[in-house]
Amino acid sequence: MTARLSDAAIAHLRELVTTPARGTEPRYEITAHIGEGGMGTVYLARDRELDRDVALKVLRDPVPDDDDRARILREARILASLEHPGIVPVHDVGTLPDGRLFYVMKHVRGERFDEFARAERSRAELLRAFLQVCDAVAFAHAAGVIHRDLKPQNVMLGAFGEVLVLDWGVAKASGASLADQDESSRNAEAAGTPGYMAPEQLQGVADERADVYGLGGVLFFLLTQQHPATASATGDPWADNLVPGPLRAICDRARASDPSARYPSVGALAGDVASYLDALPVAAYREGLVERIRRVVVRHQTAILLVLAYLVVRVALLIFARP
Amino acid sequence: MSFPSTHLSLVRRVRSGDAETRARAQDALAAVYWAPIYAHVRLSHHQEPADAEDLTQGFFVDALRRDLFARYDPGRARFRTFVRRCVDSYVANALQAEQRLKRGGGAAFVPIDVADVETRLTGEVEATDPDALFHREWVRSVLVSAIAKLHERYEASGRAVHLALFESYDMVASNDERPTYAELASRHDIPTTQVTNWLAATRRDFRAIVLETLRDLSGSEEEFRDEARALLGTTT
Numbered sequence: 001m002t003a004r005l006s007d008a009a010i011a012h013l014r015e016l017v018t019t020p021a022r023g024t025e026p027r028y029e030i031t032a033h034i035g036e037g038g039m040g041t042v043y044l045a046r047d048r049e050l051d052r053d054v055a056l057k058v059l060r061d062p063v064p065d066d067d068d069r070a071r072i073l074r075e076a077r078i079l080a081s082l083e084h085p086g087i088v089p090v091h092d093v094g095t096l097p098d099g100r101l102f103y104v105m106k107h108v109r110g111e112r113f114d115e116f117a118r119a120e121r122s123r124a125e126l127l128r129a130f131l132q133v134c135d136a137v138a139f140a141h142a143a144g145v146i147h148r149d150l151k152p153q154n155v156m157l158g159a160f161g162e163v164l165v166l167d168w169g170v171a172k173a174s175g176a177s178l179a180d181q182d183e184s185s186r187n188a189e190a191a192g193t194p195g196y197m198a199p200e201q202l203q204g205v206a207d208e209r210a211d212v213y214g215l216g217g218v219l220f221f222l223l224t225q226q227h228p229a230t231a232s233a234t235g236d237p238w239a240d241n242l243v244p245g246p247l248r249a250i251c252d253r254a255r256a257s258d259p260s261a262r263y264p265s266v267g268a269l270a271g272d273v274a275s276y277l278d279a280l281p282v283a284a285y286r287e288g289l290v291e292r293i294r295r296v297v298v299r300h301q302t303a304i305l306l307v308l309a310y311l312v313v314r315v316a317l318l319i320f321a322r323p
Numbered sequence: 324m325s326f327p328s329t330h331l332s333l334v335r336r337v338r339s340g341d342a343e344t345r346a347r348a349q350d351a352l353a354a355v356y357w358a359p360i361y362a363h364v365r366l367s368h369h370q371e372p373a374d375a376e377d378l379t380q381g382f383f384v385d386a387l388r389r390d391l392f393a394r395y396d397p398g399r400a401r402f403r404t405f406v407r408r409c410v411d412s413y414v415a416n417a418l419q420a421e422q423r424l425k426r427g428g429g430a431a432f433v434p435i436d437v438a439d440v441e442t443r444l445t446g447e448v449e450a451t452d453p454d455a456l457f458h459r460e461w462v463r464s465v466l467v468s469a470i471a472k473l474h475e476r477y478e479a480s481g482r483a484v485h486l487a488l489f490e491s492y493d494m495v496a497s498n499d500e501r502p503t504y505a506e507l508a509s510r511h512d513i514p515t516t517q518v519t520n521w522l523a524a525t526r527r528d529f530r531a532i533v534l535e536t537l538r539d540l541s542g543s544e545e546e547f548r549d550e551a552r553a554l555l556g557t558t559t
Contacts, residue, residue, distance in 0.1 A: 004439050005466070006496040010466060012495075014462065014554070016526055017529065062552065062555035063547070097527060098530060
């Protein structure tokens, strides 16, 4: 038989053997392709039993071996162990009829952080969302989990202001309860994304400060709309933009090549960003007298305006109410 | 799905000591590889259709004469990379010596459907990316080969309606022509649920056959997994 197939037919057949077929999984019906994660493809699916949309992540490798299976199961278990509003919850795990493992998680409707940041947003709005990301990552650290691939593409902002950290595929679990799962994560030690991945990850080392570096990259992107690797390659990454000194200093400290020069924890990084938002002194930045005065004025602007208004009224009364 | 130690892939069978086994494996490899080779010669080596066909035939004749595929070392490169390098070398020599008529000599070693490939090459003056062109045609050849095997097996087991459903739904030329499951059910006088189930079963078998074909075209478990990722990996 000589089959003459159109390009559309070839594309459909390739999709057919790649995408889990409709109707083959009794509970979840795949309805659309959402995107690609570190090691899996994420599909929109309908949970027939609970009658709701879910996100179903399937191992991308078409012929997975035991290591691959262990890795996706580990990711699902890590996620399941992290119950936090900023971390996408896992509902279920299973195996497709073709042998590929999948896990089911909440379907997050919203925008990716990079898309969100590209729209016209105030700096304060972006920084407040960033602080929510820090909260989720700090929670994971407290549970002994290091994300290791933090970047704007792995953060989703929901329609109601919720911020979720996604793609824990290369996360490292060091907590006692997850110790048995840590073996397969060693292979992914050097995994990450250039520009957001801490230099020590290339040597197979990653603690909380690796995520501080990743968050520094996210902050850099939010402030400059540029990929950190591209900006660094072109010389001074802060050239030609109007980012205030304290924020530059926070970003530079978070992204220091030497882990010991970074913030020791995500909480410390978040604290500095919150201080900036509240017009308080930032630990990473030594301000000059003029900057200090300006900051104090900004912080107490309401009180200062009231005092000024009072003084103006008093002066006016002195001038115009003179007998 | 591991590489079965008892199964000898085509790539391994072309190195068999038994001449008949070797010849059958060479035929099977040629059936998958002629189209990518033809397209590669046409665009990467800038040959007219007739010359490209002649060079493609000539390559297979030469490969058979010199037992070229038997020289493949799985430890050094993918089989398809090896084939493409051999083609490049053959074409360069043939063109230099201007002996392609003598080498190919009009010998029809492989049944080549030039017109089919030519329709796809229309408008492409040269291969801007020879790797991508070769890969594209190779993917197509693997899928076509898998469809042929599916036909063979389903016809032998009397599952003509399964095949008809698969062709009508999954092999249509454009997405606009795709019928609904209800239309297919009415056409074959079966319940819609049966269309769903039979299509799902046929697709599962098709996927398994595609993997089987890839395994046949690979020299090692590692190469098989790489090829599976290349073909069945992300398509979007």
